[in-house]
Amino acid sequence: MKYHFHRHKEKTGYWAECIELPGCRAQGEDLSDLQNQCEEALNLYLDEPEDSKLILPLPKPSVKLRPKIIAVDVKPEIAFSFLMRRTRLKLGLTQHQMREQLGFQTLYSYQKLESSRFANPTLRSLVNILKKLPQFPFKHLI
Numbered sequence: 001m002k003y004h005f006h007r008h009k010e011k012t013g014y015w016a017e018c019i020e021l022p023g024c025r026a027q028g029e030d031l032s033d034l035q036n037q038c039e040e041a042l043n044l045y046l047d048e049p050e051d052s053k054l055i056l057p058l059p060k061p062s063v064k065l066r067p068k069i070i071a072v073d074v075k076p077e078i079a080f081s082f083l084m085r086r087t088r089l090k091l092g093l094t095q096h097q098m099r100e101q102l103g104f105q106t107l108y109s110y111q112k113l114e115s116s117r118f119a120n121p122t123l124r125s126l127v128n129i130l131k132k133l134p135q136f137p138f139k140h141l142i
Contacts, residue, residue: 001079001140002071004063005038007031016070020057021045038072046074046082047116055089056082058140079141081119087136088114102132 005016005026014034018024018041026041028034048054065071074082088098099110102125112118113125121129129136 001059001074001083001142003042003059003074004065005042005070005072007034007068007070018042018045018072019063019069020060035070035072038070042072043075043078047078048082048085052085053089055086058086058137075116076141077119078116080121081114081116083137083140084119085114087133090135102128 003021003024004019006019007014007016013027013029014031015025015027016034016038018038021042024041024045026034026037028037046056048056063069088095091098093101095111095114096107099107102110104110113121130138
């Protein structure tokens with residue numbers, strides 16, 4: 001998953017702001033440092049606490065890369081947990097309801113999918129999500 005940042009040059013370095021996520025900003029001394037800082041800021045921004053009710057927007061597919069627009073990757077474990085939580089919230093479900101819908105035996109086994117520290121779904125879980133949640137945005141994981 002990639003979000004887009006608009007890069008700005010200043011006398012002492014660079015700063016950038018995420019086009020899709022208001023308030024997600026970073027600064028760096030050079031372009032390499034700026035890229036690293038954007039990745040860190042983006043991953044921190046998307047790694048919401050599991051009790052968060054905030055539904056953040058997905059990346060815009062129509063953003064064209066230009067010299068002042070940079071694409072920034074989201075860590076896969078953060079991307080997956082973010083998309084899992086976002087899908088649940090868009091459906092208006094609690095974690096208990098989502099656990100039931102996906103057929104997990106315990107709440108904890110479902111909650112791990114919404115935690116970037118533990119999100120590492122098995123192939124069986126991914127197939128189950130694909131079958132029972134056709135609206136899950138798997139394409140954004142790439």
